[in-house]
Every structure is written in structure tokens, then in C-alpha cells.
Amino acid sequence: MIKVSELRKEYKVHERSPGLLAAAKSVFHREYKSVLAVGGVSFEIAAGERVGFLGPNGAGKTTTLKMLAGLLHPTRGEARVDGHEPRRREDAFLKKIMLILGQKQQLFWDLPPSETFEYNRAIYDVPRKQYDETMSELTTLLDLGELVKKPTRQLSLGERMKCELAAALVHRPKVLFLDEPTIGLDVSMQAIIRAFIKQYNERWGATLLLTSHYMDDVAALCPRVIVIDKGKLTYDGKLDALSARIRPAKRVVFRFSRAVDRADVEPIGKIVSFDLAQAVLDVPRDALNEAVERALRTLPVTDLTVENPPLEEIMSELFARGEAVP
Amino acid sequence: MRRYAYLLYIQLKASTLLAMQYRGDFVVDLLIELVWAATAVVPLFVVFAGRSSIAGWTYPEALVVTGWFTLLQGLLEGAINPSLVNVVEQVRKGTLDFVLLKPADAQFLVSTTRFQPSKAINAITATLIFVYAFRRIGHGPTAGGLAASLLLMVTASILLYGLWILTVSAVFYVVRVDNLTFLFTAIFDAARWPSSVFRGVAKIVFTFVIPLALMTTYPAEAMLGRLHPSSLALSLGGALFFAVFSRAVWVRAIGKYTSASS
Structure with missing residues (x-):
């Protein structure tokens, strides 16, 4: 389902020393430095797998997810998701995937989440009947109830995350990239979100690639983990085996x-x-x-x-x- | 195509819902718009006090230009500005990610995120100004003149939108372009005057670089029945050029988007 070979991403950033003088100089002459975010990563993920993508801050996790979702263009190497090359951002590809970013939101801030759902329905061209089915399932699984009728800005962080998930799944994506989906949530809400993600995977056979700093997320959801550090792959295999080997x-x-x-x-x-x-x-x-x-x-x-x-x-x-x- | 029309409808509906969610605000907004519209005419009063014509334009003729200015200002502030100011914010925060993840044209999506329905009042004000101006002139516009002016309104909208897209595209290179957007609004203000008022460099800039003349003076001239056919051709060509050019720049610019990190 997902195949990544020698994927590499370098950023060009401009560098300057601190201070006003250096700032003034940098207006006229800039020195660019190339920063390696992902340095040649290869892995494969089968359809329906749940894989945890781990690494310390700045390891290149989000960059890799964004390359897989077609938001960033790789400097070198190749990525394939269900036969598509993500960077081309074909409609057929975008209709199969979704990237959920725990730290950013797509819901219309001043309107009830149901407006965002309907907007996404139209964008993804989801037939009305399928949409109604999906929404009623999501409403039950996530216990949305009356939440979808309240303006988004009046929802708590946890309620908002539930609605974010629902908005992201209106088109029943086959591949889900989740970047810290439980960040900032309390323990019980984390458990709810986790259980839901697992149910979604089992119900629809969706492929999951998830990053999280909460190891409980990973332990509960991902039989397999891929670990990267400083842009390099350091482990790919069963979570249990990793524990046994490290400790x-x-x-x-x-x-x-x-x-x-x-x-x-x-x-x-x-x-x-x-x-x-x-x-x-x-x-x-x-x-x-x-x-x-x-x-x-x-x-x-x-x-x-x-x-x-x-x-x-x-x-x-x-x-x-x-x-x-x- | 139908899908895009429906998306536009949803966003228009959402903006209208939002505008009416707070009844008090809505009424105040409308009143403010009325006051603004009234002030649009004030500079003309001042300039025409004590003289009958300026740069070949009589007072009621200049009013027709003001009418077009009011109409286009409504379009700019009601339909173009709110969405595209939003893009600047989305690029800075990285929420443009969600737009690029959608299987629909990104330029369309970012151009239709927000509307300010209360600006529709400008259309009413503009109509009142036209009616008053033509009563002072003594005769109405010809059917041909009216048709030409409506066509020019379409080209003017395309020009305005194209210019805005160009301004916004800069955000992918420099990130903070809030000031640029203010500058744009400030320059647009010059479109309230007939273009023949400007001389020298300003005239060239306002015709070819930022084609204010094409936006308000030409439609007014068409309405007054004195537009040269070459100006009509220039407008059509200009609109086509800006549409194609701004689209090309946007496509290039969006490729530069690097997304904000987590």
C-alpha cells in the first residue's frame, strides 16, 4: 500500500548570526545552509497495517508524513501510496488519503462542525447516501450527538478533536496519516480517540501511519513501529521485539x-x-x-x-x- | 463545474450565516457601510466646489466614476479581500496544508473561504449614485453603452482578482505580506478619480501596471457613451492577460509552499 525508497528531503534555510548588524547584513547577502530533514529512508507498509512512526523531536517524522501526503516534494528518492506518486497530488490519490494533524485544525472556527462536514462532502464528491451512512456511524462511534451543532469555538479541545476526526473521515480514506492525534488531550479522551482509530482501521481496513509522543498510543495501536532519528531509519519491526532488544x-x-x-x-x-x-x-x-x-x-x-x-x-x-x- | 458552484454556494451560505449570527453586529455593519458609501461622494463635493469641470469631466460625469468605484470597492471588500487576506494567515500558520490535501483546485478553495455579505450594500449605493448622476446629466445611458459598461465590469473584476492573486502569491516567497495588502487597498483608492486626472508617471502606472483606469474610468466612459472601441479592446486584452499571468504565477508560487513544521 505504501512503498518508500531512499526518500530524502533537504531544506534550504538562511542563516545569520544574532544581532542587529548581522540582521542588516542578511538583507543584502544571505548565506544558505542545507538542512537534512529526512536522509534516505526506505520502508513498506501493507494494506490494513497499523504502524507507529517514532522518533525524537525534529527526527523527520512530520516531514516524511507530509511527503507521503503530497504536501512536500522529496529532494530525492521515491514514495508510492496505493500506486500513486504523492507529489503529483492527483484527485484520485487525494480522495484515498487523509492527513490528520493534532496541532492544526480544519474545522470552520465560527460555525458548527456539521458545516465543515457538508463542505468536505461536496469537495470529495461523496454520494449523499454514503455520506449519511458514514456520518451516522461516526456519530455513534465518537459519541458526537449534539456537538456537531455547536459552533466549533465553543467546543473543548477533546470535543474538537473528535469533530476533526469526523471531518477528516467523511470520504472514508483508505490511508490515514496521523500526526500526534492525541496531543494535549486528557487521559480518558486519549483512550477514546485511540479506540476509535483502531475501530476505523478494523471497520474499513484502512492503513494507518501514526506519530505520537504518547507511548500509550503506540502500545495500544501499533503492532509494528518504524523508528527514525536525525532523518535515518534506526528500527523497523515488531514493537515487542524492540523492547526485548533494547531492554x-x-x-x-x-x-x-x-x-x-x-x-x-x-x-x-x-x-x-x-x-x-x-x-x-x-x-x-x-x-x-x-x-x-x-x-x-x-x-x-x-x-x-x-x-x-x-x-x-x-x-x-x-x-x-x-x-x-x- | 457543478461541484464548484455548489462549493461556492456553501461558502456564501456559511458567510451569510456567520454575518447574521450576531444580529446587533449585522445591523451596525450595514449602517457603517451606508456611512462609508456616503463619504465616497464627499471628495467630489470638495473638488468640484467652485468649478464646473476637471480634466474634461463635469461633476455628474465624475459621479459616474465614483459609482463604479463604489461598486468595485464592494466587490473587492465583500468577495475578494476577506478570503485572500485569510491566505496570508493560512500560509503563516501552515493550515494551508488542509487546502492542498483537498481534491479540488487550491486557488478556487482559497479564493472562496470568506465573504462579507454586508458589502452588497455598495451595489445599492452605486445604483443610487448612477441614478442621481444621470438625472443631473439629463438623459440616461444608451443600451449599447450600458451593455459595454457591464462587460467592462466583468473585465474589471477579473483584473482586480488577478492583481490580488499576484499580491497574495508573494506570500509564498516572503510570508509576511500584510503590508503589501494594505498598500494594494490604498492604491485602489485612487480609482475613485477619473484617470485623466493623473498625469505623467502616475498615468502610465495606473493604466498599465495597476490598471485603475480600466477598472472604473472605462466603464464610466462606456456608460456615458464616449468610450473609444480601442479602450474596450484594451480592457478585454488586459483582463485576459492578468487572468492567465496571475494563474501562472499562482501555480508557480504554490510549488514553493514548504508548510509550517508541525
Whole structure:
């Protein structure tokens, strides 16, 4: 569905030193510097897949999404989305895709969202019957109800995001590019948006490429992740496999019935935190059985949980390394 | 084509809904428009006090030019300005992304985002000015003259719109063009005078660079039955040139759009 090979984007920016004199000079003579946003990225995404697109700020995620959506022209390399070359911006291509930008909005600010829906219906040439069906489904799934009749500026951020999603899906796009769709939302609204995105993918078989700084989004939605850093691809594969490779340890939390000695806990695993009645340890995956057995035998354990280290930690470790993961 | 007509209808409806959402504002807007329209005539009063003609134009004849100016000003401020001022904002904020994602012509979409329906009052004011002017002249315009002037109104609208598109296209290169748009409005104000008032460089600039003469003086002359056929041809040619040229510049400019980062 999506095929990207050696995609590259350089920006020309003009550079000047701070200060008034430098500013005055730059009016007459400008020095341009080429900044590499995306430096030769290749990947393929099959129809119906949900893929998380991760990377630190300025890694080139948004630039890549915008190239895939046809907003930016690649400097080099090729992108294909369902057989189309995005940069040509053919109507047939634009009718299949949508880019949702969590930080920007397309709804008419002073009018109810229903006006934007109708406007998009006309632009995308959606037959009335299909439009009515889509809208009634979206209204149920997103619990829009009376929201669509209130002027957009009177809606809360979360309500607005729901309506943004609905406006973006009027034409039932087959490919969705989502750039931070949950940014700034509270936890429960994030969960609602996430669940909806997943439902949309399952209901219509749409292909999803999503960026987010909230790892919960990625963990809940994307079995596969593509990680880029400084414009280079550093990982492409299963999310679980990434965790296992970056942090070959499991995180084990023990609760004790009485205070224990730190010295007694140390042999079991690497201590992450310790406060007499509770210990959090990192234990290598292959040594897990042995470690748990030993703890149960030697310590007054009342409760224990085993989990993967939080995705946030894994990501920051990956970004800090700044190199490709085999 | 039908789709575009429908899109235009939706946007016109939306702007009208918006204008009427606040009843108080709507009434005040209309009153302000009336006062503005009245002030359009005031400079003529001042200039013609104590003399009967200026640069070959009598007072009622000059009023016909003012009528055309009022009409075109209404068109500019009601149908062209609001949308295109908006483009400047969209480019700066990067929300033009959404326009470019739509499977429809971007120039059409950005040109129809907003209208100011209260400016329609200018059409009424212009009609009143025409009626008054021709009563003072003593006879009405000929049918041919009227037809020619209506044709010229179409070419004038195309010229005005083309000029605006050129101004707005600059936004893709320099981003902040608010000042340029103010300059444009200020220059347009000169169109309230018959073009023969201007001499030397101003005359050349206002005929060929920013063709104000083509916009208001020619339609007025057509109405008064004294337009030279060559002027009509010039207008048609000029409108065609501006339409094609501005479209070419727009297409080139939109290619320069780099979008604002996230």
C-alpha cells in the first residue's frame, strides 16, 4: 500500500548570526545552509497495517508524513501510496488519503462542525447516501450527538478533536496519516480517540501511519513501529521485539510483608528502586524463573508483578543511543 | 463545474450565516457601510466646489466614476479581500496544508473561504449614485453603452482578482505580506478619480501596471457613451492577460509552499 525508497528531503534555510548588524547584513547577502530533514529512508507498509512512526523531536517524522501526503516534494528518492506518486497530488490519490494533524485544525472556527462536514462532502464528491451512512456511524462511534451543532469555538479541545476526526473521515480514506492525534488531550479522551482509530482501521481496513509522543498510543495501536532519528531509519519491526532488544530485562515488582534488607534483595536482580517494603528489579528475561523462585524462597513476598519496562524508557534509551538497532 | 458552484454556494451560505449570527453586529455593519458609501461622494463635493469641470469631466460625469468605484470597492471588500487576506494567515500558520490535501483546485478553495455579505450594500449605493448622476446629466445611458459598461465590469473584476492573486502569491516567497495588502487597498483608492486626472508617471502606472483606469474610468466612459472601441479592446486584452499571468504565477508560487513544521 505504501512503498518508500531512499526518500530524502533537504531544506534550504538562511542563516545569520544574532544581532542587529548581522540582521542588516542578511538583507543584502544571505548565506544558505542545507538542512537534512529526512536522509534516505526506505520502508513498506501493507494494506490494513497499523504502524507507529517514532522518533525524537525534529527526527523527520512530520516531514516524511507530509511527503507521503503530497504536501512536500522529496529532494530525492521515491514514495508510492496505493500506486500513486504523492507529489503529483492527483484527485484520485487525494480522495484515498487523509492527513490528520493534532496541532492544526480544519474545522470552520465560527460555525458548527456539521458545516465543515457538508463542505468536505461536496469537495470529495461523496454520494449523499454514503455520506449519511458514514456520518451516522461516526456519530455513534465518537459519541458526537449534539456537538456537531455547536459552533466549533465553543467546543473543548477533546470535543474538537473528535469533530476533526469526523471531518477528516467523511470520504472514508483508505490511508490515514496521523500526526500526534492525541496531543494535549486528557487521559480518558486519549483512550477514546485511540479506540476509535483502531475501530476505523478494523471497520474499513484502512492503513494507518501514526506519530505520537504518547507511548500509550503506540502500545495500544501499533503492532509494528518504524523508528527514525536525525532523518535515518534506526528500527523497523515488531514493537515487542524492540523492547526485548533494547531492554533484555523484565521489570519485577515485589511487595513484602515486613521490611527486608537491601543486601538480601541484591542477588535477585538489578535494583531500580527499593524502600524496605517494596522493591522494583530488572531481571534478564532468561533468568526470570530462577529469580522469582529464589525471591519466593528467601524473602517474605506477599505480591509480585512482572512487566515490560515502560515504553517511554525504552524509547529514550533508543534515542540516546542514536544508532540503528539490528 | 457543478461541484464548484455548489462549493461556492456553501461558502456564501456559511458567510451569510456567520454575518447574521450576531444580529446587533449585522445591523451596525450595514449602517457603517451606508456611512462609508456616503463619504465616497464627499471628495467630489470638495473638488468640484467652485468649478464646473476637471480634466474634461463635469461633476455628474465624475459621479459616474465614483459609482463604479463604489461598486468595485464592494466587490473587492465583500468577495475578494476577506478570503485572500485569510491566505496570508493560512500560509503563516501552515493550515494551508488542509487546502492542498483537498481534491479540488487550491486557488478556487482559497479564493472562496470568506465573504462579507454586508458589502452588497455598495451595489445599492452605486445604483443610487448612477441614478442621481444621470438625472443631473439629463438623459440616461444608451443600451449599447450600458451593455459595454457591464462587460467592462466583468473585465474589471477579473483584473482586480488577478492583481490580488499576484499580491497574495508573494506570500509564498516572503510570508509576511500584510503590508503589501494594505498598500494594494490604498492604491485602489485612487480609482475613485477619473484617470485623466493623473498625469505623467502616475498615468502610465495606473493604466498599465495597476490598471485603475480600466477598472472604473472605462466603464464610466462606456456608460456615458464616449468610450473609444480601442479602450474596450484594451480592457478585454488586459483582463485576459492578468487572468492567465496571475494563474501562472499562482501555480508557480504554490510549488514553493514548504508548510509550517508541525
